[in-house]
Amino acid sequence: MKFIYGLCAVAISFGLSACASAPANQGDSPAQSAAVAVPGQDPAATAFEIKTIDADHQVRIVAKPTLAALDFAAYSANPIRLAGKDEKPENYTGKMAGAKIADYPFPMLDSVSESVPAIAQAVAPVAWEPLSKILYAQTGNDSLSQVLNAVEAVKWDEPDVFRAFQTVSRLWGVPMSDGSVEWWAEVTPASWTGRSVFYGKLKFASHGETAEVLNYYLTAEMNADDAMNWARTLSSYWYPTLNTDLEQHTPGDFWPVGSKNQPFAVMRGNPMGKAMWIAFEVPAFRLTEEQIRAKAVADSLAAAGEVVPVNRVLDTDSSFRLQTLASLEGSCPVNAETEKFKTALAQTLAKLPKEQNAWATSGASSAETFLWFRRNANYLLADKITGQDSLHNPLPRLLELKNYLDSIGVQLLVVPVPVKEEIYAERLVAGTPADLCVNPAGREFTREMLAAGLDVLDIYPSLMAAKAGDEPPRFSYQRYDTHWALPGMLAAMELLASRVTQYAWYADAGAKPGSLNMQETTTLREGDLVAHLPDAEKSKYPADTLPVMKILKGAEPYKGGKNAPILLMGDSFTGVFESVDQKSGGPGSLLAFATGLDVQVLTSWGGGPGVYHRMMKMKKDMQSKRLVIYMMTARDFWQSPMEWDALK
Template identity: 75%
Template sequence: MNTRYAFPLLFSAVGIAAALTFISCASSGSVPPAVEAARSEFGPIGADVTPESVFEIKVVDADRQVRVVNKPTLAALDFAAYSSNPIRLAGKDESPENYKGSMEGANIADYPFPMFDTILAYMPQAVAGVTPIAWEPFSKILYAQTGTDSLASVLNSVEAVKWGEPEVFRAFQSVTRLWGVKKENAVEWWVEVLPASWTKRQVFYGKLKLVSGGETAEVLNYYLTAEMNSEDAMNWARTLSSYWYPTLNTDLEPHVPGDVWLDKNNRPFAVMRGNPMGKPMWVAFEVPAFRMTDEDIYAQRKADSLLAAGEVVPVDRTLDTNSASRLATLESMENSCPANAETAKFQKALKAKLDKLPKEQNAWSDNGMLWFRRNANYLVAEKISAQDSLHNPLPRMIELKQHLDSLNIQLLVVPVPVKEEIYADKMIAGTPEDLCVSVSGREFMREMLAAGIDVLDLYPALKAARSGDEPPHYSYQRYDTHWALPGMLAAMELLAARVTQYSWYAESGARPGSLVMKDTVVLREGDLVAHLPDAEKSKYPADTLAGMKIYKGDKAYKGDKNAPILLMGDSFTGVFESVDQKSGGPGSLLAYAVGLDVQVATSWGGGPGVRSRMMKMTKDMQSKRLVIYMMTARDFWQSPMEWDKL
């Protein structure tokens, strides 16, 4: 395999970009002789740096910090994101209630790590001057490029060691730094292992028995040395936020890359907000080369102001007040998912399965798929509209409709059924394939329709789509919360048909056939893998998925501010649209089908949060005829992002 030419695929595997331009493929400066002797024709494996110099932390306050990366390589950005990140560490310092501490006094010689041939209590001389990396993102890249997951398997096994207490779900230790040390035509691996604070053990270091071949050295070298531009870095941040969302409730704050954040000393290109434990915190990422000067900021804001004032062309709008489609949907949903003996049996079995899971385990495997605890909780929900005021979506949906009605903008709500609803029979053995199991969820949709809100019911189309499954390819991704291409196409066909039914569509200037669709392939790591027990994670490598990519002429499609349709929502609007292969998600597919531009607004932190973003798009809204609010149905029940008033 010629890694040098295949390397752009590496980034698409983790959703960074379809391709990158790689520069600066070698480091300069003096190097310790011991490190220099370990190098070969592939160039330097590590730069002449100390581990702490990969990035610098600027603490703003208890909940906000900026991580400054001097050289914007993927390795440096990944390390800055994964290393001691407070969003990732939140809630992990408390001792698990079933922890016994049976091996707290163990000597280092007795540590139960057979994957190491050396264990040290101090940093080894072998890694002096070698750049540390974060193992999780690198191992995924290595798998994408070489097809081997041996490194991930070994490091997962390190984190999975339970010290004789297998009933404790939480990891006893984590691999915080990985070093690849070149020896002739191979790479030896050293790691730093940080025990959880509640184990009362000290950090230690180990040399893996695993030794990797020369192809790995080339992948590692590019990972460490190839620099990104500001657009590439934003793609990296967007993708990272999307993958971390199910675990850490992450999202990117609206921010002009390189502009001031909080004070003039901070000029990050991206600001990540996380809320894993009910308390928001922020980690911003800054690269000096991407900073904007005060003069640049002033010029940019002036240009943005002029552009915003002149770019959006207001349209005369009239609401389509015909209720035929809404009433027909309402009628079709009457008694479509009744509570009966079969649904009661399903819910009992699902609750029993959830009760058996460790409290901290948010995903499990069964029947060839991974299942998400929050999705399952939605299927056993009580009356959704009876939740407290911060979690009840119904008043907020009515409020949103009233606001858009006042602007003569149509609202169409599109709840996306969870995978566990479509494949309930695969999740709980003995469940009839045609059994409707989301009793409360579908009743809530009926309540929205009865309240005058236009709702598109995707459930029948997605159930029908699964009849065309060709295992191991399904309408939803096996290891992920999101749909795959067949499910997305079934949903978009129904959505496009609904859009063309509005009375104003005939006068909208639609041009079906003006865009081009091309087949593509994407390698996507499932977002549920991170929720599994550490010992199981390596069993679920990235999936190769079919995709579509939409082009306008020879450029990948992207709707602009003048688009008459705004598609807003959670990650279901962004997956395949702004991450992975891009321009192949719901927005682009809808634009292709109906011949109208579609602007997309995605809140990776959850559907409830996107409404506030829409409220700030005052000028953009002057061109809109329709707002499509698409989000996973699970956020209707006990959403971690509260349903605040507009």
């Protein structure tokens, strides 16, 4: 029981409980279609079925909602993850195209063969990336990940090709009588290599608790809520470079409308400028037509009766805005130092392979090594933000949103979140002064928003000041991730709470200070930048245990309701620590704790520019709102892959 509780805790840290059995099957068995499985195995237990709706829409049906089955369905031959990878890299020469697998060294593999190993007939395949994270979290050993990364990192004597020549597409763990686990891998070469799939036994065996972890991973079934947490967490981790988000969909309802598919989650991805969808379906989570009708009626009644409209009066005092505007005048000039920084950063990016979206810089110790995001760096090299075309210039859309909210008596507060690269510029480019403002274009856009009449909370100075409290390996932003860590988030929330309490209507909003409790805890988070490093480097950066806060209402985790006077909407910065990881400890919960006002959170994992369209569908909920806080990463102000289009 001690082990099971331990694995449950690990799964919870990834947004799951993984400790509940699935409910009884409420629907028909899935229709037969293309099955991804090894011949001789039971697809219901070891793989998933694919229903292709059209070129851009798939449904993946998993018979049993184990974490292993869902992970395998998500990672295996996923077109969102594979988009663009079938094209031959520009610098690929193919000079070893004629070399045989047996003649080229894969020293980490034994018994290399082009035939499916016999053991695959009896053991369920898994996706190695998510399994290795859980093994590391439970056992503290990352050796399996290191070995498999090494397989994927073999470059066939072409080290300048960034893209992987091969991937470990399936992994089989075989428990042995001595308690160890042997591993067999299926290795799939990239299509442009012209090579065939091959198999091999790893020259490595796992010991300790690995067999028990693997068994639980393969057999413990999740309930519907756990499965949704799994989908939400997966979407959040893939968001930075695959632009993934979950579509608004009733779990277990039909999708698309009129089809026979009933997924519990629908993921949208747009990694290459073209959207595609993968839906995940579990027969046990399907709703009957009677349940669908009953839910529709219940939702309609809840929408009609739950929200209590409030009498609103806008705070038209412009003193805070004008003070902020004045503070920005001349605060981030273009000078020799900023030009030196931009030149050095541009040179760094030019040296990276075009497909490499993350890279590392070392500090005084391993605890001070940081990973950086290419899109964030590009934002620091931006030209005039309001000079972009109409689909990428945020200012007209933000003003349009303000005019709409003004018309219904709701305040708008815009909170751009600076990227890690501008807060820690001295760690990004050696020799940069720690107090240098390196983003004149971004700071100028903040000034332009304020000058245009938008109420903007400028959290940049607070985040720069928060660095003084850094205690490696703890910083204001996560070392291996694009998001802030607790110190940075608390600095921003302190300023935000202060601003909220200054609005003229705050005294009449029914605040109840002290009604919530705060609890210190920790969460395990894999950095979202690790997956975008060269394959040989990924195993250097394991999941990190981060200190976090959890907000409780009584004994239950806090969650704002529809009658909340504040709507906090935006991208993953509103959701991290709020709806994924340990939950109820993100910006919404912290703001509710600090102000005594209920806060409803609306997160678009696919990017901040899309969330206001979701808000427009919440017309009834908006009757209770006094304030909309629009919080999002500032990088999406520049060449956002999600376009800034008109309100709908």
